[in-house]
Amino acid sequence: MVSVIGASLTEFGRRKDGSSFRDWAADAFESALSMSGLERSDIDLLACSSESDFFTFQLNPASVIAGDLGLTGAASMRVEGGGASGQLAVHSAVNAIRSGQAKRAAVVGFDPSASQLSAAAVKELYCLSFDAWTDGMTGTSSTVLYALSFQFFMETRGLDERHLAQVTIQNRDNALSNAKAHLGRRHSAQEIYASPIIASPYRRLHCSPLSDGAAAIILSERNSAPNQRRNAPRIVGIGASSDKPRLGARNAPGEFRSKTAAMKIACASAGLTPADIGLAEIYDAYAGAQLQAIEALGFTDDIICDLERDAFRPGGRLPVNLSGGLMGQGAPAGAIGVGQTANCALFLEGLHYSELQPASPPKYALADTHGGVCTTSAVTILGVGL
Amino acid sequence: MIKRELPLEYRLAPGWLTPWIESVVRGETLARSCRACGRISFVPERVCECGCAEGIWKSLPGTATVIRRTFGADGSFGLVRFDYADTCTVVELDGFELGNRRGKLVPPGGHLPKLILQPEFGAASA
Numbered sequence: 001m002v003s004v005i006g007a008s009l010t011e012f013g014r015r016k017d018g019s020s021f022r023d024w025a026a027d028a029f030e031s032a033l034s035m036s037g038l039e040r041s042d043i044d045l046l047a048c049s050s051e052s053d054f055f056t057f058q059l060n061p062a063s064v065i066a067g068d069l070g071l072t073g074a075a076s077m078r079v080e081g082g083g084a085s086g087q088l089a090v091h092s093a094v095n096a097i098r099s100g101q102a103k104r105a106a107v108v109g110f111d112p113s114a115s116q117l118s119a120a121a122v123k124e125l126y127c128l129s130f131d132a133w134t135d136g137m138t139g140t141s142s143t144v145l146y147a148l149s150f151q152f153f154m155e156t157r158g159l160d161e162r163h164l165a166q167v168t169i170q171n172r173d174n175a176l177s178n179a180k181a182h183l184g185r186r187h188s189a190q191e192i193y194a195s196p197i198i199a200s201p202y203r204r205l206h207c208s209p210l211s212d213g214a215a216a217i218i219l220s221e222r223n224s225a226p227n228q229r230r231n232a233p234r235i236v237g238i239g240a241s242s243d244k245p246r247l248g249a250r251n252a253p254g255e256f257r258s259k260t261a262a263m264k265i266a267c268a269s270a271g272l273t274p275a276d277i278g279l280a281e282i283y284d285a286y287a288g289a290q291l292q293a294i295e296a297l298g299f300t301d302d303i304i305c306d307l308e309r310d311a312f313r314p315g316g317r318l319p320v321n322l323s324g325g326l327m328g329q330g331a332p333a334g335a336i337g338v339g340q341t342a343n344c345a346l347f348l349e350g351l352h353y354s355e356l357q358p359a360s361p362p363k364y365a366l367a368d369t370h371g372g373v374c375t376t377s378a379v380t381i382l383g384v385g386l
Numbered sequence: 387m388i389k390r391e392l393p394l395e396y397r398l399a400p401g402w403l404t405p406w407i408e409s410v411v412r413g414e415t416l417a418r419s420c421r422a423c424g425r426i427s428f429v430p431e432r433v434c435e436c437g438c439a440e441g442i443w444k445s446l447p448g449t450a451t452v453i454r455r456t457f458g459a460d461g462s463f464g465l466v467r468f469d470y471a472d473t474c475t476v477v478e479l480d481g482f483e484l485g486n487r488r489g490k491l492v493p494p495g496g497h498l499p500k501l502i503l504q505p506e507f508g509a510a511s512a
Contacts, residue, residue: 057390057392131429133403133407133499134429134475134499135476137499137500137501138463138476138477138478138500138502139500140463140476141460141461143460144456144460144461144463145476148454148456148463148464148465148476151456152454196459197457197458198458198460199456199457199458199459199460200456200457200458202458246429246475246476247476248465248466248473248474249429249431249473249474253465
């Protein structure tokens with residue numbers, strides 16, 4: 001069993017204070033290490049996640065981060081899988097511990113997605129997240145591809161812009177309770193309907209922001225954890241899968257099939273079903289993507305009915321993105337998956353700083369990410385009190 | 387702040403995609419047909435869904451039907467199916483009005499292999 005004995009996130013946002021991703025990584029790591037009760041010399045593996053060297057201006061970032069964190073001597077690696085980079089780094093560390101190659105690992109995710117390059121440059125780089133030789137050459141943006149995918153889903157489920165507004169309002173409202181979030185806002189539906197169309201049906205307010213930030217978790221094989229952290233939340237299931245990178249090559253462009261496959265693997269390894277999950281941090285790069293993900297993960301049979309019943313709001317059947325998600329908390333690419341896992345661990349343990357921390361935390365939580373238009377999927381199930 | 391520019395000029399060798407890239411630049415529609423099952427992919431897939439990695443190049447007429455379209459600040463794009471292809475692809479829609487559903491691939495007018503669809507002259511509107 002692998003336990004999450006330390007978890008921390010920096011503020012997500014557009015940093016203008018002269019700090020760099022190396023500072024944020026160090027801040028997140030030191031805080032997580034302090035929570036874990038370990039010394040830095042106890043860490044024998046560092047798994048970093050960062051989506052792109054273009055963002056950091058640093059090839060082999062794990063080497064400099066290991067140096068900055070005082071982890072020279074530990075095995076170090078950088079894991080990359082687009083938006084799923086953070087979860088895949090978590091999985092790499094979990095697998096290293098399960099296999100006996102490591103006993104205690106630090107997973108540190110970071111990216112300066114907002115402050116180091118212009119928004120136009122970052123947007124152009126994100127076009128390379130898909131098939132850069134085909135869709136990328138044609139000039140399709142991330143929003144264009146997500147919009148086309150969502151149109152299929154929207155039509156077959158009978159969704160409309162009211163449902164996109166509901167997701168936007170909920171995630172940004174949740175972020176208001178998260179002091180470290182990038183975009184805590186109280187939007188009205190009219191404000192959302194009036195925001196510029198980026199790629200129909202997506203408007204500017206349906207999109208997640210470009211953010212700077214870092215997150216870190218400390219993982220330990222259960223028996224190698226300090227006594228005071230032996231009851232920390234555990235990672236009970238992990239799963240990953242992939243789909244065709246080009247939307248047009250898929251038989252069902254509106255379905256997030258790799259997410260469904262990843263979830264099945266994670267649930268099988270945990271001996272759980274989606275109904276056992278009591279809280280989820282879901283990859284909401286766009287408002288509609290959250291709805292596609294909720295269904296793909298097996299959390300609903302009728303998305304409209306569940307939205308009308310407020311099933312995914314705080315206090316609902318399955319609270320989704322209490323942190324605010326990518327749309328509200330923010331989206332520093334490499335930090336997203338690590339941050340989601342950190343959020344889940346903190347919520348399960350009753351230690352999250354958000355005002356939305358459930359008074360009676362559930363037993364299981366899910367962290368869900370993907371890269372591309374749900375091309376590379378990775379999910380992690382955490383449990384507490386086991 | 388450290389200001390640093392990194393000018394990069396890539397020279398991308400298209401490898402197995404060379405025939406396709408060169409055809410797109412000419413405004414032609416070259417698809418890949420699976421040797422085992424005959425499935426036609428455009429954009430070409432190196433390995434077919436049936437698992438066969440052998441394919442032959444096959445010219446298509448270049449006409450397509452728009453399945454989905456999106457427009458806005460990021461431009462006008464569509465998910466289209468080229469006639470005789472078994473897969474769809476994303477293209478830029480140039481000069482399309484709301485009623486246009488049929489189009490034809492045109493040369494991109496530069497060295498980049500961009501997939502650009504213009505309304506097919508005389509095609510019926512939906």
